[in-house]
Amino acid sequence: MTGWQRVKVVVNLLNLTTLAGLLVALIGRAKLSRGPRGLLYGTGYRLGFPVAGAFTLGNVVLTKHDRSYFDNSPALVRHEERHSWQYFCLIGLPMLPLYGLGAAWSFLRTGCPASRNPFERLAGLADGGYNERPLRPLFRRA
Template structure:
């Protein structure tokens, strides 16, 4: 680890974002392991929210997938950039700011990542995202409601 990665590791512990990530991982019954760059992987996360291949809280990267999912160096770089965002925003304020950014991105493009500055700064492509163009809000609303209608009904 570099000196700056140590600074981020300690900073995200002190600002409680890594502690929060560990608590979420425990609640989600994940299995923890050390990763590179001062990250911790929490694999086998069992809660259904958020809907993502992986998500980061502090220096903890949570995923429903197994450890092999993080064999992709680009994905690890993407998630490490998110850990830097927690450091720069002094921890947990990142969460509500991320939610607002995701909602705005969804309203603009129909996709929560495309215009989300946190995802763009973490590199959309390395995170496995496809950039969607800005579209009229009416199209976004139509897509959202048609997605709800096409969902299967309960038992």
């Protein structure tokens, strides 16, 4: 880990997002293991929410899949790590309602919660497995 990655690990612990991720992993009965760059993987996550291949809380990346899902998807790991930096930059839990607003805005404009969500765009749409959808006709002129 780099020095900044160590700082991110500490800050995301202090801002409670990694602790929230560990709690969600516990509730979802995910198996925890160390990932690269200060990430923790929670695999075998059993709750149906959120509907995503993987999602990040602090430095914890959760998925219903097994460890090979991450090991075989370095672009996805980079995408999820960028989300961990977003928690760092937004001082933690404020990221959750802001992400929700971004998803709602994106859904309104494109019918997809990720395509115009600024958090997903900054994390890299393609790396996260998303396709950029066109704007709905109402928003094309605006």
